Amino acid sequence: MSTFQVVGVGLAVMFAALSLAATLRRRLGVPSGIAWAAVWTAAAVAIAFPELTVVTARTLGISRGADLVFYCGILGMLAGFFLIYVRLRRIERDITLLVRETALQKPVREADEPLPARAAE
């Protein structure tokens, strides 16, 4: 095993373990915790046994293992962007709801209030 493989597998296994630990401590939901652990485990396997990616790639009709890893990386990145966008929309919505409720609870001027002093000048 090359130095890169040792370091790569070590890091991937560490992240897989961290994903599982975060799930057990309820810092990650069960589905996303399992998904992250699976992604890191797959990365560890692919780094440790590169020939496996070649076999898998050929099974899927792709000529090279590196191409399979590249395509998976692109797909994973796009899926990540999409999930972040969905999350961002939710956060934006929550901020708006908060800002709205604050505005409604503390109007600058209500209908039955006298005009501000400067208006009477």
Add this chain to the structure above:
Amino acid sequence: MVMGAFNEASVIGEVVRELRVHHGQVVVVDDGSGDQTALRGAEAGAVVLRHVINRGQGAALQTGFTYCLRHGAQFILTFDADGQHSVTDVDRLLGPLLRGEADVAFGSRFLGEAPGMPRRRRILLKLGVLFTRLASGARLTDTHNGIRAFTREAASRIRISEDRMAHASELIDQVVANDLRYLEVPVTIRYTGYSMAKGQKASGSFGIVLNYLFRKLLGPA
């Protein structure tokens, strides 16, 4: 009357005063302005709500809707704060609602007048009309006009979730989806240097379409 306002201190007072002469309560939602929009609106006699940070015109209008509904308004109108609408059009919009002919009245500059409208703006607006017709099926001649009127019932069934400019298309979608009766009323839009500078930029259209499509795909935020 609901107005979303962002940095409109120089014109908001006059617009509010004009409206208040004939048309009841005006609710200004100051959308996180950095100038004295809120103060000028309050001085002119409007109810003023203030977003502590800028959330966009759609968010401001929904805040105004919620306030009006909580305070028992029977009719709600939206009106741009930059002074491009004509106060005399308010009665034209309210008429069909008062007579029970519609639940929502949209102002149309293409049925009315829009002196000084630049050609590029006309083309852009027409593309917006085409897009809305394809997307929601609404047969309107002007889909991005800020002057509109709603009955209480209609406003209570609408929930604007698009905070920014895509709210105009969302609003039409919801009118169609809720089977609300709608019509268009000819109105006048005055194009001034000020309103052109404040208005929607052509470059923003791409973002509006993108937001619209994402909402169709994902549902309201």
